[in-house]
Amino acid sequence: MSSSHTRPRLRARPFTGAGPVSMPREFDTRRLLRRALQVVALLAVMFLIVLLAPGLGEVRHKLEGADPGWIALGVAFEFMSGMSYVVMFKPLFCPRMPWRTSWEIGWSELAMGSIVPASGAGGLALGAWILHEGGMPGEQIARRSVAFFLLKSSINFVAVAVLGTLMAVGVIGPHRSLLLTALPAVAASVVIAVVLLVPRLGPGESPPPDAGRVKRAISHARTALIGGIGEAVEILRARDRQVLLGSFGYWAFDNAVLWATFHAIGFTPPLTVILMGYLIGQLGGLLPLPGGIGGIDGGLIGTLIVYGVPAVATAGAVLAYRVILFWVPLVIGAACFVSLMRGLNRDDRSDLCGPGVSEQPKGGLQAA
Numbered sequence: 001m002s003s004s005h006t007r008p009r010l011r012a013r014p015f016t017g018a019g020p021v022s023m024p025r026e027f028d029t030r031r032l033l034r035r036a037l038q039v040v041a042l043l044a045v046m047f048l049i050v051l052l053a054p055g056l057g058e059v060r061h062k063l064e065g066a067d068p069g070w071i072a073l074g075v076a077f078e079f080m081s082g083m084s085y086v087v088m089f090k091p092l093f094c095p096r097m098p099w100r101t102s103w104e105i106g107w108s109e110l111a112m113g114s115i116v117p118a119s120g121a122g123g124l125a126l127g128a129w130i131l132h133e134g135g136m137p138g139e140q141i142a143r144r145s146v147a148f149f150l151l152k153s154s155i156n157f158v159a160v161a162v163l164g165t166l167m168a169v170g171v172i173g174p175h176r177s178l179l180l181t182a183l184p185a186v187a188a189s190v191v192i193a194v195v196l197l198v199p200r201l202g203p204g205e206s207p208p209p210d211a212g213r214v215k216r217a218i219s220h221a222r223t224a225l226i227g228g229i230g231e232a233v234e235i236l237r238a239r240d241r242q243v244l245l246g247s248f249g250y251w252a253f254d255n256a257v258l259w260a261t262f263h264a265i266g267f268t269p270p271l272t273v274i275l276m277g278y279l280i281g282q283l284g285g286l287l288p289l290p291g292g293i294g295g296i297d298g299g300l301i302g303t304l305i306v307y308g309v310p311a312v313a314t315a316g317a318v319l320a321y322r323v324i325l326f327w328v329p330l331v332i333g334a335a336c337f338v339s340l341m342r343g344l345n346r347d348d349r350s351d352l353c354g355p356g357v358s359e360q361p362k363g364g365l366q367a368a
Helices: 029-052 057-064 068-093 099-115 121-133 138-168 182-201 213-238 241-264 271-286 295-306 311-343
Strands: none
Touching: 029 099, 029 311, 057 311, 068 099, 068 121, 068 138, 068 241, 068 311, 099 121, 099 311, 121 138, 138 182, 138 213, 138 241, 138 271, 182 213, 182 271, 241 271, 241 311, 271 295, 295 311
16 A cells, blocks of 8 residues: 555554553552542432431432332443443544453443543543553544543533423423523523634644743643544534444433433423433533532432422432442443553553554544
8 A cells, every 4th residue: 555545543552561551640540449439438428318317208218119120221221321432432532443442441431430520521531541552642632532522512512402492482391481491592502602613713822842831731722622623523524423323322321311210219200301401410510529429419409300390209310310320330340440451561452552543534534
């Protein structure tokens, strides 16, 4: 093949001979175990409050009588949500990556998101480190991480814009005030528009050689943000099926978990209310709380009550949802994380250090 048709590839990093590769300090196993125990302790405190606090007898009754069949279905939905994440991860970051590697990195990221705050950013950081160890250029990782985050999150905002508009004009129900329908729809539309306009700012001037660390970091972040948004738009235009189905499935199946837990406690609010309450409630996950405990729960409970769902049913369903949301990714992801750690220094896991990848062409995703 001529050189004109050769596309850049991940270099095969020579792990052997350069000493064993170990995880960075922030991904140290003991450190992560402590974080996981902190989240478990917070969940335990939350449930002890529900079990022992006066005035919460109805919530306890709902949880005690939860239908195990619907809970099992919720667990299956969360598993499918995680699988959708894996399906989306592979073509976006490295089309030639073996499915085993994509499975391990994707679920490890999800497990990290269960115990580290910042709405999944900690998980993306782990994946970025693995890909960098494999030889992917840092700038490429930064761009695609931004694109991945935007594509994963954008479905929420699009859904609120569409559903809020349809509810506001009475096409679908139930009827809610314009503050709960039109206002979220407009806000979501504004966010989408602002994100799409950001690339017009341009990458800006490169920092001078003597620039400080903060100024260089801001410049790199701006470049990654603008490049990532542009790449996300190109991916959408290319209509890559795996990326589109993965991003939709990740959102839809996670919503379905909450829908299933409502069924489990014996109350079924309108699906549109669950979908509308989901995004606004999930914003609580942006708070710097271990595992998002308290932020997501409080956001979901408060939002769904505002939308007219009874408080007792909401509290019971959201608590069951949070348990599933925490344990399913953590249990599967922990096993994948251990396999990744062991594979970094094994010759038979060359898929971790040299999977071929190309820069994304304007026509869509393509393997090297």
